[in-house]
Amino acid sequence: MAKKTFKKNTKKPHDPNSVRAKKFLGQHFLEDETVAQRIAEALTGKGYKNVLEIGPGMGVLTKYLLDNKNFTTYVVEIDTESVDYLKANYLNLSSRILEEDFLKYDVSKTFNDEQFAISGNFPYNISTQIVFKTLELRQQIPEFSGMFQKEVAQRICSKEGSKVYGILSVLAQAFYDAEYLFTVPPEVFNPPPKVDSGVLRLTRKQDYSLPCSEKLFFRVVKSAFMHRRKTLRNSLKPLELSDNLREDTIFAKRPEQLSVQDFIDLTVIIEKDLQEQA
Known part of the structure; x- marks a missing residue:
């Protein structure tokens, strides 16, 4: 994300009004203490000793994370005004404030190969990208909890047969x-967004490996939903599958009819077919 230069803010850094919500960063500051506490309490603390909060803003969620002594809280924030505010108001957090863009940050610089959880009131404009980076780092992230635009949170958690079931649903639920x-109304934010928000929790599966090529699995899922109204027989044509395999009854279905396990099983047979053709 490109950094922008702002006019120097002459207000004291500890003044809440010194931090302005910036549209290009997708910022909507949560102001409801009860909601913040509920998000913090969504983390179980099982299987990790560190938590990384993404986009803490003025720390309304941060302080409840810091209250939990079962783990150590770090925050990653790209907004310099928010960083100044946090440093002025959370002195015990200062050494654990990462002035970075999470999407570009190498987490091994902070956590090495240790396990850590993710929490946050995620900026709408990068929330999906945050999920995809979490999937890339799933070996280190056993738990993930936070707030999204409601329809995105519902999509991630939806099951087959739902109109919002799609790529994000299948890829996230393959591993978590x-x-x-719960749902959060717009009026608890400043500025209020135009839509409801939703809080979810992802818990890594005990077995989060795939019995097939991960790269092929992602390709199958994305290709299938790229033309979600078509049958798999048509949407997966670019894979150049054998005619014999394409006659399987599963290829007469549309992608929203397949469960996550169905997609995994489908990738297994596709991988075998491609290997036999090679």
């Missing part, structure tokens, strides 16, 4: 158990 926890 997804729970939609």
Whole structure:
């Protein structure tokens, strides 16, 4: 994300009004203490000793994370005004404030190969990218909890047969158990967004490996939903599968009819077919 230069803010850094929500960063500052506490409490603390909060803003969620002594809280924030505010108001956090863009940050610089959880009131404009980076780092992230635009949170947690079931649903649930926890109205934010928000929790599966090529699995899922109204027989044509395999009854279905396990099983047989053709 490109950094922008702002006019120097002459207000004291500890003044809440010194931090302005910036549209290009997708910022909507949560102001409801009860909601912040519920998000913090969504983390179980099982299987990790560190938590990384993404986009803490003025720390309304941060302080509840810091209250939990079962783990150590770090925050990653790209907004310099928010960083100044946090440093002035959370002195015990200062050494654990990462002035970075999470999407570009090498987490091994902070956590090495240790396990850590993710939490946050995620900026709408990068929330999906945050999920995809979490999937890339799933070996280190056993738990993930936070707030999204409601329809995105519902999509991540939806099951087959749902109109919102799609790429994000399948890829996330291939490695994590997804729970939609609660809905948050616009009026608890400053500025208020135009839509409801939703809080979810992802808990990494005990076995989060795939019995097939991960790269091929992602390709199959994305290709299938790229033309979600078509049958798999048509949407997966670019894979150049054998005629014999394409006659399988599963290829007469549309992608939203397949469960996550169906997609995994489908990739297994596709991988075998491609190997036999090679």
